[in-house]
Amino acid sequence: MSTNEKIKDLNILIIGAGPAGLSLARLLQQEKGCKNVKVVERDVNRNIRIGGSSLDLHEGTGLRFIKRADLFESFKKICRPEGESITIADKNGNVILRKPHLKIHSKKPEIDRGDLRNLLIDSLLPDTILWDHHFISLEEQSDGTTIVSFKNGTTIKADLVIGADGANSKIRPYVNNISLKYSGITLIEFEIENPKQVCPEIYNLVDNGLFYALSDEKGFIVQLKGDGNLIIYLSCKRDENWIKETGFDFKKKEYKEIKEFIKNDLLSDWNEIYTNLLNNAVEPFIPRPLYSIPLDPMVEWKSKSNITLIGDSAHTIVPYAGKGINEGMADSCDLIDCLFEVDIEEEEFNLHKRLNKYESLMHKRILEAGNDSNDAKEIVHDKNACNLLVDRFLGSYKYIKSLIPYYTYFINSLTDYFGYSN
Numbered sequence: 104m105s106t107n108e109k110i111k112d113l114n115i116l117i118i119g120a121g122p123a124g125l126s127l128a129r130l131l132q133q134e135k136g137c138k139n140v141k142v143v144e145r146d147v148n149r150n151i152r153i154g155g156s157s158l159d160l161h162e163g164t165g166l167r168f169i170k171r172a173d174l175f176e177s178f179k180k181i182c183r184p185e186g187e188s189i190t191i192a193d194k195n196g197n198v199i200l201r202k203p204h205l206k207i208h209s210k211k212p213e214i215d216r217g218d219l220r221n222l223l224i225d226s227l228l229p230d231t232i233l234w235d236h237h238f239i240s241l242e243e244q245s246d247g248t249t250i251v252s253f254k255n256g257t258t259i260k261a262d263l264v265i266g267a268d269g270a271n272s273k274i275r276p277y278v279n280n281i282s283l284k285y286s287g288i289t290l291i292e293f294e295i296e297n298p299k300q301v302c303p304e305i306y307n308l309v310d311n312g313l314f315y316a317l318s319d320e321k322g323f324i325v326q327l328k329g330d331g332n333l334i335i336y337l338s339c340k341r342d343e344n345w346i347k348e349t350g351f352d353f354k355k356k357e358y359k360e361i362k363e364f365i366k367n368d369l370l371s372d373w374n375e376i377y378t379n380l381l382n383n384a385v386e387p388f389i390p391r392p393l394y395s396i397p398l399d400p401m402v403e404w405k406s407k408s409n410i411t412l413i414g415d416s417a418h419t420i421v422p423y424a425g426k427g428i429n430e431g432m433a434d435s436c437d438l439i440d441c442l443f444e445v446d447i448e449e450e451e452f453n454l455h456k457r458l459n460k461y462e463s464l465m466h467k468r469i470l471e472a473g474n475d476s477n478d479a480k481e482i483v484h485d486k487n488a489c490n491l492l493v494d495r496f497l498g499s500y501k502y503i504k505s506l507i508p509y510y511t512y513f514i515n516s517l518t519d520y521f522g523y524s525n
Contacts, residue, residue, distance in 0.1 A: 109452045110442055111137050116251060116261035118274055120144035120232055122216075123414025123431030124267030125223035129172045130439045132228055141259065142227075143236035143251075153220055154389075155292075156326045156334050157186060159211035164429035168436055177222060178214070183329065186213025188312030189496060191489050194319065196304070196374040199489040200504055202496065203511040204312060206518045211425075213312070215329040238273050243408055263454065264410045265438075267431075270394065272416035279404035283394035285343040286421050288480060290391040291365065293384040295333040301383040302333075304376045309333065316377060317488035321369060323377060324483075335380060336391075339369060340484050346390040353390055361388050393421050398473045403466045411458045413438060418469040423479035426472045437464050 115131065117124045120142050131137040160166045160182075169178050184204060191200040214222075224232065237254035241264065244250060251259045266274025275281065298306040308314045309327050316323040321339035328334055342348070349364060351357050362381045370378055396402070396418055406412075414431030441461040442454075449456075482491045493501050500507070 107135065107443060110135065112139070113137075113262040113454075114139045114248075114260065115141070115263045115265070116249075116259055117142045117265045117267055118238055118251070119266065119268035119414070119416070120146070120220075120224070121267060121269060121414060121431070122219060122223065122428045123416075123434055124265070125220070125227070126168050126172070126432045127265060127267065127413060127435035127438060128231055129174075129223060129226050130168075130435055132231070133172060133226065135439065135443060138228075140231060141261075142232045143238070143253070143259070144232055144234055145237040147235045149221070149224055149232075149234070153215075153217040155216050156336070157183070157213045157215045157328055158219060158428055159186065159213050159425050160432075161211055161426070161429045164426070164433035168432040171436060172226065174222060174226060177226075178212075181218045181222065182212040182214045183311070184209035184212045185311040186313070186327070187211055188310045190308045190310055190312075190314045191492055192308060192314070192316050193489055194316065194322075194370075194373040194377070196376055198308070200493050200496070201310070201508045202504075203310060203508055203515070205511050206515050218329060238268065241274075241277060241410075243410075247409060249408075249410065262409060266410065266412040266416040267414050268416055270415040270419040272412065274410065275412060275416055278406050278410055278412055279402070281396060281402055281404060283419055284397055286393040286395050286477075286480065287340055288338060288393045288421065288484065289341045289343075289345055290393060291337040292389040292391055293335055293337075293387070294328075295335065295380060295383050296331075296385050298327075298331075298333040302376070302379055305333070305380060315483070315489075315492060317483060317492065318373070320484045320486060320488070322483060322488065323380065325380075335384070337365065337369065338483060343392060346392065353388055358384075358386050358388060395420050395477070396469075396473065398470065398477065401466065401470050401473070403463070405459045405462055406455070409454055409458070411438070411462060413465075417462075417465060418473065420469070420473045420476045421480045422476070423483055424472070424476040426476055430469060430472050433468065434461075434465055437461055437468075 117128055124142055128140050128142050131140045169175050188204040189202040192198045235255055239252045239254055241249050241251045249261050249264050266272055268274055309325055311327050314325040324336045324338055326334050351361050366378050366381055413434035420427055438461045441457045482488060482495055485491055497504060
């Protein structure tokens with residue numbers, strides 16, 4: 104029996120219907136013809152609102168998967184290349200950099216998380232996803248299979264289990280003993296509706312893309328979503344227990360008091376265009392202490408059974424370089440390649456060996472991505488953050504940064520005239 108046939112005969116269970124898990128399911132079904140693939144998800148159904156910022160997919164990782172999975176044409180219809188524009192300003196509202204979207208050269212098109220999820224779900228065979236399956240436990244059997252139990256009382260027997268259940272993974276402890284480390288940074292997330300009317304200055308600075316307002320080792324990261332809302336992250340250096348020590352219970356919705364606390368504790372001398380964001384914020388405010396896998400040194404674990412991890416379950420990193428979900432989608436590509444690789448030296452099919460090879464490849468890739476993400480985190484929270492971030496985005500072109508908007512608008516006008524876009 105060939106390697107392909109042996110893999111196709113396996114009952115494969117993916118725990119978690121996030122981008123990584125859904126990407127893996129797509130490749131298993133569409134590229135390899137696997138029929139015995141199930142994805143289990145704790146959400147009751149697909150209509151649960153997906154929060155968070157939009158995502159930019161990168162050429163060597165997220166877009167690599169999209170193209171390989173034959174989803175690029177569908178992706179182009181719903182992505183937002185204009186989301187690549189970047190503006191940087193300080194706490195006084197002084198603009199340090201405006202880098203508009205260059206239509207002819209889209210490298211990292213944006214897509215809302217919900218749109219990406221729907222694209223991936225719709226690409227799967229009917230009934231692939233089992234909703235309302237909240238993981239409780241798993242038990243490895245003597246025959247190499249695994250019995251997975253869920254809160255709804257059901258169990259599933261699988262030959263291969265892939266944990267794709269995010270940063271707070273319940274599968275990770277069955278694979279390794281790694282504990283996430285607090286990054287030193289806490290975010291407070293909130294949104295603004297009708298931003299063009301209620302905060303026009305910030306709306307214009309966002310310019311359909313991403314806006315950084317950085318000073319005093321903290322700042323706002325503001326992004327336009329596909330639904331027209333602004334999603335805002337107030338990012339600051341704080342102790343791990345800072346939110347608890349404030350005395351506010353975010354779950355009890357003490358929003359008026361929370362707004363005043365943030366303005367007085369974090370933004371007391373910031374321009375009113377920023378405090379106006381707080382005044383117009385819609386509920387809820389969501390505190391997000393950021394955690395990461397250890398990277399110095401990185402712990403290169405190997406699974407000891409037919410259970411492995413992909414996505415944030417395997418490698419939670421800070422979000423400042425936009426690489427987390429991209430790397431999770433790249434995991435699906437690497438895992439597929441290792442599972443189906445033809446090994447002429449392999450006398451007998453060895454699933455465990457193939458999983459370990461994937462894990463080794465993943466660790467090398469994530470070490471680079473994780474360090475780059477940490478570098479970006481340090482820049483955003485540096486006393487000289489604005490200038491350092493300009494260096495990161497422009498390199499030697501920083502010396503002509505004032506000319507970039509004029510150059511971009513000129514090229515975009517030619518692009519529109521000749522009817523070409525990327």
